Amino acid sequence: MLGPGTSSSASHCNPIRWVLKGVYFHCANEKNNGYELSSLLSTYGKNINSELNIFLALPIEVTNQGPLIHGGVAFLRGTVSSIRALDWGLMNHELAHNLGNGHSFDGTRNCLDAPKLEFDWDENCDGIISNSEKQRRCWIKTPPSDPICNLAPTCPNFPCCLDDFIDNNVVGNNPQRNAWTNCQIKSAIEHIADYKCEFIQQVGGNCPPASSVVTRSPIEDTKESHCSYCFEIDGSSNYDQYKIEIYNNSNPTNPILLKTVGWLSRGAKRFCIGGTNLSNTWQDGMLPGVPYLIKLIVKNDCGEDVNSYPFILPNRTCSVSGPSSDKKFELRVSPNPAFNNAVIHYELDNSYETKVMVSHPLFSSFNYVASPLQIQELGNYDISIPVSSFFPGINVVILYVNNSIYTETFIKQ
Numbered sequence: 001m002l003g004p005g006t007s008s009s010a011s012h013c014n015p016i017r018w019v020l021k022g023v024y025f026h027c028a029n030e031k032n033n034g035y036e037l038s039s040l041l042s043t044y045g046k047n048i049n050s051e052l053n054i055f056l057a058l059p060i061e062v063t064n065q066g067p068l069i070h071g072g073v074a075f076l077r078g079t080v081s082s083i084r085a086l087d088w089g090l091m092n093h094e095l096a097h098n099l100g101n102g103h104s105f106d107g108t109r110n111c112l113d114a115p116k117l118e119f120d121w122d123e124n125c126d127g128i129i130s131n132s133e134k135q136r137r138c139w140i141k142t143p144p145s146d147p148i149c150n151l152a153p154t155c156p157n158f159p160c161c162l163d164d165f166i167d168n169n170v171v172g173n174n175p176q177r178n179a180w181t182n183c184q185i186k187s188a189i190e191h192i193a194d195y196k197c198e199f200i201q202q203v204g205g206n207c208p209p210a211s212s213v214v215t216r217s218p219i220e221d222t223k224e225s226h227c228s229y230c231f232e233i234d235g236s237s238n239y240d241q242y243k244i245e246i247y248n249n250s251n252p253t254n255p256i257l258l259k260t261v262g263w264l265s266r267g268a269k270r271f272c273i274g275g276t277n278l279s280n281t282w283q284d285g286m287l288p289g290v291p292y293l294i295k296l297i298v299k300n301d302c303g304e305d306v307n308s309y310p311f312i313l314p315n316r317t318c319s320v321s322g323p324s325s326d327k328k329f330e331l332r333v334s335p336n337p338a339f340n341n342a343v344i345h346y347e348l349d350n351s352y353e354t355k356v357m358v359s360h361p362l363f364s365s366f367n368y369v370a371s372p373l374q375i376q377e378l379g380n381y382d383i384s385i386p387v388s389s390f391f392p393g394i395n396v397v398i399l400y401v402n403n404s405i406y407t408e409t410f411i412k413q
């Protein structure tokens with residue numbers, strides 16, 4: 001038996017950083033079992049020679065005693081894992097297995113600074129340690145308010161009420177106490193150097209490169225009417241700016257740039273190709289059936305990363321277009337109250353037909369056009385307005401987005 005508190009507690013330098021490269025949604029007729037890692041990887045794996053694949057799928061092990069549901073599973077020293085829920089502790093644990101660390105509580109452990117934490121406990125308080133009271137372990141910490149943590153003074157308290165017996169290492173079994181021990185870090189790095197060189201993006205320095213992903217969600221692909229054609233766009237947590245380029249990809253060896261939207265500050269979510277409400281043609285003269293390519297470029301101080309997605313537009317069958325009514329476009333006016341000049345701010349998550357006006361409830365003839373009817377691209381907009389020439393009191397800013405109207409008031413002093 002090893003005593004309490006023997007798990008490594010000194011802090012040390014941990015150079016391992018995970019970079020979430022992309023999130024993909026897969027549609028299947030059957031539920032996928034997260035326990036079937038090989039089949040998940042061969043059916044749905046992405047960039048399997050350079051990225052660890054994590055599946056969000058309930059891992060159910062079929063045993064003689066019936067189904068056993070795991071929090072997560074991973075191939076030890078492999079490149080694939082699955083988790084039942086998005087929990088950083090759990091994900092860290094499974095990825096630690098991929099980097100060669102076996103459980104600290106069973107025979108696969110390889111680090112002396114993450115020992116098996118076991119205890120004997122006289123549970124029935126008869127002064128004798130029976131066999132069933134030997135070599136126990138804590139899976140989680142028992143809350144101090146639990147009656148088992150407040151037994152009669154003559155009986156030994158339950159060790160799982162104390163932090164000392166709660167394993168604090170990444171391949172222990174407690175997602176909330178998942179420190180990497182010195183030995184675990186070393187063995188993971190050794191494993192990466194020997195077997196997973198292609199999985200490293202950068203060694204050393206404080207400047208991990210940004211990473212981009214552009215894809216279509218399955219929901220978009222199954223839409224029956226196409227008023228707009230949208231992409232999910234995202235980048236790693238460390239990018240600063242992004243831009244979008246669209247190419248004619250009829251000749252893939254020499255794509256021709258059609259349009260560019262850039263550089264925008266971080267916050268990429270969605271990019272849509274639309275058109276005007278009056279006709280069923282796609283914007284910028286784009287045509288159905290022609291091969292195109294969208295590129296998402298993200299950058300930070302360390303450099304740029306490009307992700308491409310080829311696509312073919314369907315026929316544009318637009319009857320009623322317009323954003324759903326729950327959108328607010330972050331419309332606001334500042335300063336408010338205003339005296340000389342003010343700025344109207346709004347954010348478009350898509351390409352829309354827009355117009356911005358200012359009106360006054362008491363002076364119906366006053367209709368100031370802050371921005372004329374036009375197609376505006378995805379992005380953030382600031383329009384300066386000369387408030388000093390407006391009527392005093394409450395003014396109303398009207399943002400027209402396709403067929404919908406959004407308003408915000410401000411006071412002219």
Ligand SMILES: [Zn+2]
Nearest residue numbers: 093094097103
């Ligand atoms: Zn595990």
